[in-house]
Amino acid sequence: MSLAPRLDLRQSQSLVMTPQLQQAIRLLALSNLEIEGVIAEEVERNPLLESGGSDDAAGGDDPGPIEVTLTRDEPAGADELVLIGEASGEAVDIDVADVFIDDGPGDAIGGLDGGLGAGGAGGSALPEDGFDFDAVAADGPSLADHLLAQAGAALSGPALFIAQQLIDQISESGYFTGSLLDVANRLGVSLAEVEAALATIQTFDPTGVGARNLAECLALQAKEADRYDPCMARLIDNLDLVARGALPQLRRLCEVDDEDLADMIRELRSYDPKPGCRYGGETAATVVPDLFVARRGGGWAVEINSATLPRLLVNRAYYVELSGGRQDKASRAWLTECLASANWLVKALDQRQRTIIKVAAEIVKQQEGFFREGVAHLRPLTLRQVADAIEMHESTVSRVTSNKYLSCARGLFELKYFFTSAIQAADGGEAVSAAAVKNAIKTLIAAEDPRKILSDDTLVEMLNGKGFDIARRTVAKYREALGIGSSVQRRRQKALQGA
Numbered sequence: 001m002s003l004a005p006r007l008d009l010r011q012s013q014s015l016v017m018t019p020q021l022q023q024a025i026r027l028l029a030l031s032n033l034e035i036e037g038v039i040a041e042e043v044e045r046n047p048l049l050e051s052g053g054s055d056d057a058a059g060g061d062d063p064g065p066i067e068v069t070l071t072r073d074e075p076a077g078a079d080e081l082v083l084i085g086e087a088s089g090e091a092v093d094i095d096v097a098d099v100f101i102d103d104g105p106g107d108a109i110g111g112l113d114g115g116l117g118a119g120g121a122g123g124s125a126l127p128e129d130g131f132d133f134d135a136v137a138a139d140g141p142s143l144a145d146h147l148l149a150q151a152g153a154a155l156s157g158p159a160l161f162i163a164q165q166l167i168d169q170i171s172e173s174g175y176f177t178g179s180l181l182d183v184a185n186r187l188g189v190s191l192a193e194v195e196a197a198l199a200t201i202q203t204f205d206p207t208g209v210g211a212r213n214l215a216e217c218l219a220l221q222a223k224e225a226d227r228y229d230p231c232m233a234r235l236i237d238n239l240d241l242v243a244r245g246a247l248p249q250l251r252r253l254c255e256v257d258d259e260d261l262a263d264m265i266r267e268l269r270s271y272d273p274k275p276g277c278r279y280g281g282e283t284a285a286t287v288v289p290d291l292f293v294a295r296r297g298g299g300w301a302v303e304i305n306s307a308t309l310p311r312l313l314v315n316r317a318y319y320v321e322l323s324g325g326r327q328d329k330a331s332r333a334w335l336t337e338c339l340a341s342a343n344w345l346v347k348a349l350d351q352r353q354r355t356i357i358k359v360a361a362e363i364v365k366q367q368e369g370f371f372r373e374g375v376a377h378l379r380p381l382t383l384r385q386v387a388d389a390i391e392m393h394e395s396t397v398s399r400v401t402s403n404k405y406l407s408c409a410r411g412l413f414e415l416k417y418f419f420t421s422a423i424q425a426a427d428g429g430e431a432v433s434a435a436a437v438k439n440a441i442k443t444l445i446a447a448e449d450p451r452k453i454l455s456d457d458t459l460v461e462m463l464n465g466k467g468f469d470i471a472r473r474t475v476a477k478y479r480e481a482l483g484i485g486s487s488v489q490r491r492r493q494k495a496l497q498g499a
Contacts, residue, residue: 024348028355028399032290032308035349039310048342050313143172143209143279150204155197162187162197166210170201174209174276175217206275214273215239221271231256235264242268245492289407291360291415293371300371302361304353305407312349314342355392359400362386363418370418371408376440378433380422423468437468438478445484450494455487 030038043051141149144167151163165187169178176198184191201210207224211217218236222228231254235242241250242265251261272278292303319339327335363386369377383401387394401415420433444462448454454462456475463470479486485493 020344020348023345024351025399027348027352028396029402031288031403031405032305033288034403035352036308036310039312039349042341042345043312046338046342046345048315048319048338049345050315051310141279143170143174143276144168146279147201147204147209151201154200154204158189159193159197159200162189162194163201166194166198166201170210170276172276173274174206174211176201176210176212206272206278208272208275217273217275218268218271221275222267225267227267231260232264232267235268243492245495247495287405287412289412290404291356291406293360293364293406293408295409300364300368302357302364304357312346314339314346355396356400356404358390359386359392359397360406360415362390363401363406363415365389367418371410374410376436378418378420378435378439380433381419383419423470423474432468434478437463437470438482440466440468441475441478442482442484445479445490448490453487453491453494 027035027038039051043049147167147170148164151160151167155163162183165183166176166178169176169183171177180194180198181191184194187194198210202208202220204210208217208220211220215236218239219228219233222232222236234254235250238250238253241253247258247261251258254261254264256264288308289305290308292301292305294301319335322335323332363381364371366381366386366389367379369379383394383397387397390397401419404415406413406415417435420435423432423434423437440463441459444459445454456472456479459475459479460470460472463475476486484490
């Protein structure tokens, strides 16, 4: 082998992730609200991009919504996708919010907002200014503000300052989470003064605020209701027995009969274990749907939520004006780059909308039984099935379904919700989804006789009778995922409710 240097020519193929391709991939994984932030940044950076404008200023053809239409020659579920319009080749001035959305046939659908009550018959899916989510958000004072206002009216001087320090350590649920001794040492005051300040805070509204544990919180509320007698005190001191449903032990400890114990437990259950939660503090985080699905004739209409998509235009007149002036080479290159970047962004956003609609339409097609009948008819579905059906890569479908929500007549669902694992049917028939099995378990437990609580083994037998081939450990796992206790826990809970 020669060790001398030499030059060789070779041909090879490789995948290069250009900045434009990276941006397009990143846009797919973002929700509509996150896209709004991206557009705002690009508009600020690129002088040729404009956000807003009238409907008449938008260029481009509106391809309209995608419909998922039933084919009546085959059984339900054999749907056919009808695409109205084709994607344009070159990037033009496009109103991103209008693609598949407004000014199209879908606007004539009443209730396309999926039951949110924002649209009317024959009108747009949402009001002109969008759905007023702030109307349902928490706008009241926070718990800390509420307590500070009361402290300012009840205390003054050093006592007020101590109370303010204590209020800073009260959690959102209303409990004091700090240490009185640490507060006393840090402020250089006596422990008695700190305890007195906390005792004053515990008289504030809401009743029970400032408690250091659940027992103290319930005791404060019992005192406010004038029900804190020695029997109630012993009941509150033994909350572990109440949780276990040990009624005979509680009767002996409280020295009361069955009727009095039942009355005390009812009183105890009427108290608020987290009194601070009734106050806001931060604006409630509202989940905004990215897609709407509504019935149309024998099928379904799938549209993008226009309220969360700003209008994006490329100002070509401004480009002509700038390019017509005297420029150096660097300025011309910068202006050309701005135009190319603006065109690419509009094109990428347009393609993103079409990809999301295409994936959502296939999900509706695959899960048509759910949209018609409910969760019991949810079919097993994987990302690969959807990717193969629409001839896209599985990773693309995964990005499209991330952080995106679909609103329909049955409620608001994350797109990932429609992808569930399969449970084999007991009779060897078509497999069912895990979500359908969970719903069946929840329904059976909700309808159980309080005097005959269903064990996991009994649930397995009942589910096998319904055609679900499922093991006991799987039933226990699904039951725990639903937040439902074991048969022993439910029996104690029923006993307490009937006490």
